[in-house]
Amino acid sequence: MNRYLDWLEQAERDLSRAELDIEHEYWEWACFTAQQAAEKAVKGLFMNRGHSAWGHAITPMLRALEEIEVPDQIVRHGQLLDAHCITARYPNGFTEGKPADYYNEQKAREAVDAAAEILRFCTKLCDCHIDRSG
Numbered sequence: 449m450n451r452y453l454d455w456l457e458q459a460e461r462d463l464s465r466a467e468l469d470i471e472h473e474y475w476e477w478a479c480f481t482a483q484q485a486a487e488k489a490v491k492g493l494f495m496n497r498g499h500s501a502w503g504h505a506i507t508p509m510l511r512a513l514e515e516i517e518v519p520d521q522i523v524r525h526g527q528l529l530d531a532h533c534i535t536a537r538y539p540n541g542f543t544e545g546k547p548a549d550y551y552n553e554q555k556a557r558e559a560v561d562a563a564a565e566i567l568r569f570c571t572k573l574c575d576c577h578i579d580r581s582g
Contacts, residue, residue, distance in 0.1 A: 452574060455492030459485045459567050466560045475551035479532035482556075482563035486529050489563075489570040496574040505530050506566070522569050525562035532559060 462485035469478035483506070490509045494501040497516075501509050506526035510518045535541030535550070542550055 450495055450498070452492045452495035453576060455488050455495060456567070456571055456574060456576065459488035459492060459570075462488060463560065463563055463567060466556075466563065470553065470556045470560065473553070474548075475553060475556040476532075476536040476547040478556035479529075479551060479559040480536035482559035483529040483532045483536070486526065486563040486566040489567040490526075493570040493573055504533055516573060519569075522566060525565050528562050529559060529566075 462481050466478045466481035466485060469475070469481055486506050487504055487509075490506055491501045493513070493516075494509065497513075501512070503509070507523060507530050510523050510526050536547050539546045541547065
């Protein structure tokens with residue numbers, strides 16, 4: 449049983465949650481949740497192609513998609529999001545202060561936009577449509 453659609457649909461839900469985080473000014477959580485959305489979208493694409501993917505780093509997963517030419521911009525989006533995976537959640541990601549001290553609306557919007565682009569890329573390659581209503 450190939451569950452790629454489950455992964456893509458959860459990626460869409462995570463992306464919607466990141467938008468709520470922005471609405472409520474949880475900038476660091478918007479960045480982390482956007483990273484999670486993109487990670488799940490890429491894993492869904494792997495599953496759609498009959499492969500599995502492990503780990504949390506989006507960039508190496510995108511580079512491992514050998515049968516697909518991944519645009520440089522999509523890889524750059526992965527790099528941007530990977531930078532938020534740890535630092536957005538843990539105070540020891542910085543020399544002092546908490547993650548909330550280092551995040552802002554601009555960073556959060558960049559992360560959500562990057563995740564949305566990765567999700568669009570993955571769903572297009574999977575030839576499916578994700579319903580945003582939940």
